[in-house]
Amino acid sequence: xxxxxxxxxxxxxxxxxxxxxxxxxxxxxxxxxxxxxxxxxxxxxxxxxxxxxxxxxxxxxxxxxxxxxxxxxxxxxxxxxxxxxxxxxxxxxxxxxxxxxxxxxxxxxxxxxxxxxxxxxxxxxxxxxxxxxxxxxxxxxxxxxxxxxxxxxxxx
Numbered sequence: 001x002x003x004x005x006x007x008x009x010x011x012x013x014x015x016x017x018x019x020x021x022x023x024x025x026x027x028x029x030x031x032x033x034x035x036x037x038x039x040x041x042x043x044x045x046x047x048x049x050x051x052x053x054x055x056x057x058x059x060x061x062x063x064x065x066x067x068x069x070x071x072x073x074x075x076x077x078x079x080x081x082x083x084x085x086x087x088x089x090x091x092x093x094x095x096x097x098x099x100x101x102x103x104x105x106x107x108x109x110x111x112x113x114x115x116x117x118x119x120x121x122x123x124x125x126x127x128x129x130x131x132x133x134x135x136x137x138x139x140x141x142x143x144x145x146x147x148x149x150x151x152x153x154x155x156x
Contacts, residue, residue, distance in 0.1 A: 014082045024089075027081070068104060
């Protein structure tokens, strides 16, 4: 599964303002609510926090993949947040998180959630430069181009 078809420029936040995990999640949820009508803002935020309490979704290397499932979605929704400053996401490696892939999947189709998460992990594993390219991307369009280029290389 390729990720770039799930993203559009209006779902990329190239300049996150939040200074900690909760602020960033709230910022991204509000953005999703306005742009993708993914789910009720507070309910989605609460579900993401509940998932974080099970264990951090910050996988290290400057990346976090917060995710949850909600009812009523027909397809997964993906947002990409970028923080040049970095935020404390309680990462496994103790480093700041700069790249946040927020995944909201249909409750009725749990398999798609696993496919999206696996696609992100696979892309990060195959690409040695994606994180650096995304952090340096000045605009949402630049971030999408970097993601697409790395996906094309990884799937070649």
